[in-house]
Amino acid sequence: DTGVSQDPRHKITKRGQNVTFRCDPISEHNRLYWYRQTLGQGPEFLTYFQNEAQLEKSRLLSDRFSAERPKGSFSTLEIQRTEQGDSAMYLCASSLGVTGETQYFGPGTRLLVL
């Protein structure tokens, strides 16, 4: 068990560019969550998957954001036409999806939009 991993760890992009982040959950975890954390704030929920099905999306997730988990393993989060307000830490977490189970977080991807 190597924990949740995220790639890249840091991303600098220019406004208007598209970016894609990857999350590899703990193997056999069937739930995968994406959160966004801005400086000085707690993480905010964006979306989650049960296996390959995306079951909930936050109102924070505008139509420029899309997430996938095609085979129920790793997940990608894409942001199209990035804006400066998208600058944040993007966190991924996974869990077994069983009541009482803990969510384990990855190290995050820090995005800076210039």
Add this chain to the structure above:
Amino acid sequence: GDSVTQMEGPVTLSEEAFLTINCTYTATGYPSLFWYVQYPGEGLQLLLKATKADDKGSNKGFEATYRKETTSFHLEKGSVQVSDSAVYFCALLFYNQGGKLIFGQGTELSVKP
């Protein structure tokens, strides 16, 4: 909607001092409650949790008790160490609503030797 409020930081203490970080929540129903910790340069780690009223979560000398009557989950430690310096997040979760965590804004703790 459901929310979590934490005391504002930063909190600065001397080593071996007593720590309290206040956390209150607003929720319809009875969520599970968590404290997560984020050490400098590291990811969020679960510190402790409680899933029902009057439960006490504990880990690494930290404790928190789920108080339904005051909707609180205050974090305490009897004697802090320099290595406890981190940002602490209180959070709630409803397992029957997808299990998404709702976090407070975080409280930064700095412990001086």
